[in-house]
Amino acid sequence: RMGKSSAIKKVAEHLKNHPEAKVIFMVGAGISTSCGIPDFRSPKTGLYHNLAKLNLPFAEAVFDVDYFDKNPQPFYTLARELYPGNFKPSKFHYLMKLFENNKRLQRIYTQNIDTLEHQALISGSYVIEAHGSFSKNHCIKCSKEYPLEKFKSKLKIDETHSEDSGSTDFDYARCDDCGGLVKPAIVFFGEGLPSRFFDTWEEDQEWFLKEKEKNHLVLIAGTSLTVYPFASLPEEVPPEVRRALINQELVGDFKAFPREEDIIIHGDVDDAAQKLAAELGWLTDLELLAAG
Ligand code: OAD
Ligand code: ZN
Numbered sequence: 455r456m457g458k459s460s461a462i463k464k465v466a467e468h469l470k471n472h473p474e475a476k477v478i479f480m481v482g483a484g485i486s487t488s489c490g491i492p493d494f495r496s497p498k499t500g501l502y503h504n505l506a507k508l509n510l511p512f513a514e515a516v517f518d519v520d521y522f523d524k525n526p527q528p529f530y531t532l533a534r535e536l537y538p539g540n541f542k543p544s545k546f547h548y549l550m551k552l553f554e555n556n557k558r559l560q561r562i563y564t565q566n567i568d569t570l571e572h573q574a575l576i577s578g579s580y581v582i583e584a585h586g587s588f589s590k591n592h593c594i595k596c597s598k599e600y601p602l603e604k605f606k607s608k609l610k611i612d613e614t615h616s617e618d619s620g621s622t623d624f625d626y627a628r629c630d631d632c633g634g635l636v637k638p639a640i641v642f643f644g645e646g647l648p649s650r651f652f653d654t655w656e657e658d659q660e661w662f663l664k665e666k667e668k669n670h671l672v673l674i675a676g677t678s679l680t681v682y683p684f685a686s687l688p689e690e691v692p693p694e695v696r697r698a699l700i701n702q703e704l705v706g707d708f709k710a711f712p713r714e715e716d717i718i719i720h721g722d723v724d725d726a727a728q729k730l731a732a733e734l735g736w737l738t739d740l741e742l743l744a745a746g
Contacts, residue, residue, distance in 0.1 A: 461719045462726060465673070465698050466733030468717075469558065472669035476560040477553055478658060480687050484676020484701060485546040485723050486568050491536065495678050496702075501532070508532070517642045523594060526626055526635050530609055533638065534624065536568065537611050538588055543574035546675065548743040549727035551576050552736045560670065561658055563651070565677060565684055567640050574743075584651045584684050585641040591627065595634025600627060605636060647683065655687065662692050672697045676723050679706025700726045 456464065469475055483493035494501050502513035508528035515521040516528045551574045553559035563582045564571055569589070571581045591600040606612060608627040627636035641647055662670060672691050679685040689707040691697055698717035699708045708716055719726050731740040 456718070458719055458721055458726075459729065461698075461717050462729045463733060464717050465671070465719070466730060468669070468671055468696060469734065474665075474668040475670050476558050476668070478560045478670070478672050479550055479553075479562040479564075480672065480674045480677070480684075481546075481562065482565045482675075482677025482679075485544055486541070486566055486570055487676070488544045488546075488722075488724050489541045489568075489570065491541055491568055493676075493678075495680065505532075514643060517640070519594060519637075519642045519644060522637060522642070523635060527622065529637075530624065530626065531622070533588070534609055534611060534621075537606075537609075538569045538573070539611075541568060541570060541573075542746065543570045544727075545724040545740065545744050546727040547571060547574040547576075548740055549731055549736075550574065551743060552731065552739055554580060555739070556734075556736070560661070561654065563655070563684070563687060565681065582648075582651050582654050584647055586639045586648065588638045588640065590639040591636050592639065593629035593632060593634040594637050596629060596632045598629055598631050600629065600636040605638070655690075659690065659692070662695050666694060670695060673700065674698070674708075675700040675726075677701070677705065678703075679708075 487493050492499055492501050492504070497503060505513050505516060505528070508516065508531060510516055510528055516532055522529050547570050550559065550562055550571065554576055559580055561582065562571055562576065562580055563584055565585050567585055567587050569587055572578065591602065591605045592598065593600060605627050608625045610624045628634065629636060672695060674688055674697065679688065685706055688697060689711065693713065696715050697713065698719065700719040700723050702721065704718065708718065728740065731737045
């Protein structure tokens with residue numbers, strides 16, 4: 455097994471040896487933990503571990519439409535806590551931005567709803583928000599759209615401070631037409647992913663095959679690869695396309711069906727971002743972006 459720094463060098467060498475190679479990123483909550491946003495499944499620090507205070511029958515009920523319909527309190531509480539605006543992108547987000555700046559970015563498939571890719575100024579055409587985002591709200595009964603500003607004021611989002619996260623002093627957002635509860639366009643369990651996710655992945659798979667000789671690369675980071683269909687992306691990467699994983703733990707297809715050419719970087723995503731940027735000659739740029 456390769457050590458961490460030689461694995462990072464391997465990624466850098468791949469990109470240097472194949473100057474036309476571009477990268478598709480597939481990312482999850484682990485790229486935002488350094489921003490102060492907890493991930494879901496890490497023991498002790500993960501959200502699902504810390505949802506006990508919300509009195510849920512099971513942790514994932516917080517993203518369950520039927521449960522939300524009966525009791526919106528837990529999701530609304532979580533939404534106030536996670537609402538975008540209070541967080542800054544991580545070094546890893548800025549590394550992805552540098553891939554765009556250097557014309558080495560093909561796509562970012564993200565499971566995150568924190569919109570930090572957007573806040574890192576990565577162009578929207580590259581970013582697939584597989585699990586939706588807070589950018590729109592709809593009634594769960596009649597689907598009528600509900601204005602963003604009104605949602606924020608009902609839930610007293612702008613009045614949320616870290617000290618009062620977990621506070622229950624807010625109103626529910628209800629549809630003006632039918633009184634149904636209003637839910638941000640985040641993909642809950644049992645709901646379909648946006649069609650753009652499937653359409654773009656189909657295009658990108660064809661792109662791999664069309665441009666075989668360019669040796670494109672897939673970089674997966676900060677995800678437990680447990681939620682489908684997103685978790686099946688890595689196994690759908692054509693066998694001749696090289697995959698790399700940057701994560702605290704070995705996950706998903708890298709564990710179940712490892713490929714000989716896989717590159718595994720065990721450890722922290724920001725630390726890896728820093729080292730990879732150094733290898734690629736992008737360190738000053740990374741530090742400038744991160745200094746904001
Ligand atoms: P998870 O919490 O399931 O997994 C996060 C992964 O990142 C774990 O493998 C951690 O070990 C790793 N990790 C955390 N911090 C890291 C760091 N600083 N450096 C390296 N690795 C780190 O999060 P996701 O895989 O994103 O759904 O979860 C997938 C979906 O499950 C989410 O999108 C969410 C949830 O239900 C919705 O929000 C709809
Ligand atoms: Zn309605």
